[in-house]
Amino acid sequence: MKKKLSIVDIANSLNISKTTVSFILNGRAQEKRISEELVKRVQQYVKEVGYKPNSLAKSLRTGKSHIIGLLVQDISNHFFATIARQIEDLAYKNGYKIIYSSTDNDTQKTQELIAMFRDRHVDGYIITPPDGIEEDINDLIKDGFPVVLFDRYLPNVPTDYVVVDNLFSTYNATQYLIDNGHKNIAFITYSSIQTQMIERLEGYEKAMHQSKLKTNVTEIDFYASADSIVSLMLEFFEKYPEVDAILFGNNHLGKCGLKATRKAGKRVPEDIALIAFDDYELFELYTPAVTAISQPISEIADNVINLLMERLNATTEEQKKQHITLATELIVRDSSK
Amino acid sequence: MKKKLSIVDIANSLNISKTTVSFILNGRAQEKRISEELVKRVQQYVKEVGYKPNSLAKSLRTGKSHIIGLLVQDISNHFFATIARQIEDLAYKNGYKIIYSSTDNDTQKTQELIAMFRDRHVDGYIITPPDGIEEDINDLIKDGFPVVLFDRYLPNVPTDYVVVDNLFSTYNATQYLIDNGHKNIAFITYSSIQTQMIERLEGYEKAMHQSKLKTNVTEIDFYASADSIVSLMLEFFEKYPEVDAILFGNNHLGKCGLKATRKAGKRVPEDIALIAFDDYELFELYTPAVTAISQPISEIADNVINLLMERLNATTEEQKKQHITLATELIVRDSSK
């Protein structure tokens, strides 16, 4: 293993000071009045021997790591995995690396992860915040770290965020079901105080109220296993045989809903129409295909990274936080009666 | 923003040397004959003020980062996302963090990523290697870094690796189709020189040859888009109307195969039986459900991280590399005629 070159080695080889090398490599040659001839000589030599500054040492001194901490709810969930993937690509294009982790919507785990990220001196944070994390995020903001939230936001914490128009999305989807003659429309969601879930519920309720229809909401514990969710849904079918359409609060519930209808031997959409929040290959390929509310994944990732880059490149710490709300698309796949 | 405490602050507050503090915090108090009384006083104070050593400075000095570099082919692919998730959890339990990235099977991108990981002083590597990366991985090994490959391996590079028994898996799946009366069984795969793809092809061929059946192999370019793969498969159906069963080389091809059969109006499994490599919720929920070769995801992640931890904790640099081959499971879902 050949020893790695340090800036001192470079300086010694060229018989100049390491200060000079540092200035040149950091593009401060003009400002520091280093002669063009020397600049060229150094650049040439550095390239020749393939010297790369030790980024740890650099980070230690400058306090900047060029690393972004990404905390998603669950990287094995298709929605988050795809967004993480895009964020990763875009971050790399901007010269940043990503350290990521899954929060599991677990407050304590998230607190520990934030502590670890701080410890690792990440420059900025992208987070899908779980409940109860307000204080920790507030601390980050107070300490001057750029924080961008997505998928949901924290009403009392002044951050940038990127979300979709959840309320309109479920309102629109519910309205679509109503327009197609459905009357007993249920909404199955997680019992959650997170903004996205609350807004989705409100959209459903708004549409139902407008049409003077009775709402039917089932809230499922977030930590329930897929199997127990399916069981719950089977019980639901028994309890409410009159329900002729279900709107699901997210993709995982939609998936469980499909499993349940299949187990119950119900036909989709003849016996029961289904709409899932968040599109999914499964919904497209299912027979017959399932209508879904599709989130603009690329746009979300784009906006998140752009917001963060703006903050990271900003010289002044501007106060105005940006709140971006993107539209979803209702992808109609069955004719839903 | 309250200034972060450094070890000097701790030392000054207690009127002792930072050396002593360092020894105590690193559990070397006994060895260094620090009195128990002082050890307690320091530990108490550190806890009280919540001092955490700066890990950058620590890494700079020790050369250890407690970070693992994880390079998967594509984090948005379900198989890799799930494994990444598990590896992440297990690494955290062992006190390690993960930096991950997707290679896209792109050699140059992977080279750059490895360079970046080296730069960041990661302690060990977990990689699904693309073609042509042999030399870079060899360099890592030569320089003493632990490297664990999974999903595939590099025949001429002496690393630890964790793979599944690809050859037997496709042999067994093909045999299953033959036993169910299929005669015109096609294998649709990627044109790839990677070990896992080669072995899957061999397993198929072995079974076909044993039964004296004619093979029918289609190799698709890895970088083809999903849409063009579907088109190719539709052409395939036209060209080979006699084919009554298809084995797909991986989950993505299986997915595209489903789309194609649906577009072509073929019934599964009446008109054509399908088996996919790699199970998938989609295959389970599809109507009728699709038979699949299921990989033991948890076991793969477990073995990968255990291998790496062994290497990281090893005092001597043992030469014997470990090669772990895990069994897959054929999950029969249709009766396949």
Place this chain on the structure above:
DNA sequence: AGTTATTACTAAACCTATTTAGCATTGCTA
């Protein structure tokens, strides 16, 4: 000619830890 400005660099401090080498003090032996 003496002062000031400009040019082209550099020595030393700094970031925050770990690690090596060593220094007082006390106790014990010869």
Place this chain on the structure above:
DNA sequence: TAGCAATGCTAAATAGGTTTAGTAATAACT
């Protein structure tokens, strides 16, 4: 009571960069 070991701790070097505060040499100005 000189010599040596053991005890309990620390100063200084080190990791590899960036940044501050200069310095020496020449040029320009009065």
